[in-house]
Amino acid sequence: MKGDPNIDFWRIFYIYHYIEFIKMNDLTKSSTQGYQTGPELNPILDFAVIGAGIAGLTAASKISALGHKLAVFEKARGTGGRLSSKRVVYDGGEAMAFDLGCVSITGKSEIFSQQLESWHSGGVIAPWWMDDQNKTHYVAVSRNSALTRHLSENLECHFSTRVSSLQRIDDIWHLFTFNERGENEGGENDRGEKLLAKAKNVILATPPAQAYDLLPAGSRFKGALESVKVGAQWVMGLELDNDLSGLPAISYPKSDTVYSISQESCKPGRRNREFNVGSTILQVQASQNWTRDHLESTHEQVKGALMRELEQHLQQPLRITNAYVHRWLYSCITQGIETKEGYLWDEEGLGLIGDYLNTDFDGVESAWLSGQQLAEQVTS
Structure with a gap:
């Protein structure tokens, strides 16, 4: 026996709008963690x-x-x-993950250096490299955003x-x-x-x-x-099938275009399935001056310019698996x-x-x- 088409229509109508209502008023943990808005619903x-x-x-x-x-x-x-990380899923279901903002963390003051040691002891961060002033640079495990989640x-x-x-x-x-x-x-x-x-x-x-x-x-x-003056910055994540064994963990090319190149895939905790064992993932930060001059360029234009500069620096053609470009409008404090x-x-x-x-x-x-x-x- 077939159902009444009018009843079926209204049943679907009410179910659809009920679902839309739930979506619009979603107070789950992913959005507002159960906090009910309005003056009467919560204490001050x-x-x-x-x-x-x-x-x-x-x-x-x-x-x-x-x-x-x-x-x-x-x-x-x-x-x-600025401690955000990015996970980019592309064809085939594979993912490229990299730190989208700050590359590493180091301490100058005694109190923050002690805090770094505390986070290190707790397994939240891990040492990555040491600079020429014997300062240890840390990264969060397994992404820098793990520190703020902690x-x-x-x-x-x-x-x-x-x-x-x-x-x-x-x-x-x-x-x-x-x-x-x-x-x-x-x-x-x-x-x-x-x-x-x-x-x-x-x-x-x-x-x-x-x-x-x-x-x-x-x-x-x-x-x-x-x-206050804050500079913008273009950042690119890049997954390559190139042999970059001679590239340091982080480098600062003599370039008007590129400020820094970070080997994301050699950071502690990054060598796992999500970070694609066998591939090299780089984070490339554009210089502030170049970003300022190309602030309104398209993502494709920025990606092309940074890739050309990177090829020139590495002195080899890039075999690119994946790429992602992001523009930070508020990145570098200049004043x-x-x-x-x-x-x-x-x-x-x-x-x-x-x-x-x-x-x-x-x-x-x-x-x-x-x-x-x-x-x-x-x-x-």
Whole structure:
């Protein structure tokens, strides 16, 4: 006996729209880890941290460990920031994996050097190479993003969650977001945004340009951020079937185009199935000047230019298995803010952290110190 076509139509209609509703309001761990949005559904947070890079997660883990109610909000699908890694699947189901941002981590200060030793003892990172100043360069196992995943393990993190604005109402910070489709209609404030969370304190651990956009009008931090300069950088991951046994772990060619070449496949923990035993995977970073002059070039144009420069440097044609190009808009701090503390904080419970606020140090160390120093200040 055949079913009623009208009933079947409406059954399919309701099932389809129910599935779409679940997708739009997904509050699973991959997106918001069970956090229900809205003013009545959750207690007010002690701290909201925006950004799940090394600075944000360092501050968040230290503050949360002391019992404060805290949540981290990150617009990307996972942790990392400039410690992100990339896994590229191509024809045949094989994958190329490489560190998309920072190549390695080393310590200049005593406190960060001790932290590196602690992570090393715990198996989170492993030594990769030693420079001419006898400084050990570490990488996370099995990708650099594993370090930020480690820091986020005991934290309430909400990924794929973009905070679009901050408003201070009745001495409480209100975090707003656009709705699930990126539209700004039917929201809960005069900009058509939806309330995401409330917090007594907010820490911005984003690139300075994004922090600037989030700061409320009239914030004294806006003037400070206007002086910060951050350079962009093109990065390429490349899998080759070439014999590059004579190539060092990392090299800095005398080139106007290429800044560095990193052998990803020789990093500790990279010689496994995912990293394709027998092939060579390189990360190639373009120079800042070349990136600036080719900022709006297409990915294909950048890939072609970097490959030609690499062939000239290696003095052999490239036998390419896979390639991936990425443009970091906020990569290299060319002018930061000189602060004694390594962070910015005001009496209304709003703070800024990041590598641009710790100019005595570089990269990961600078960001970690910034997050650590602010966490100590607000919990003392």
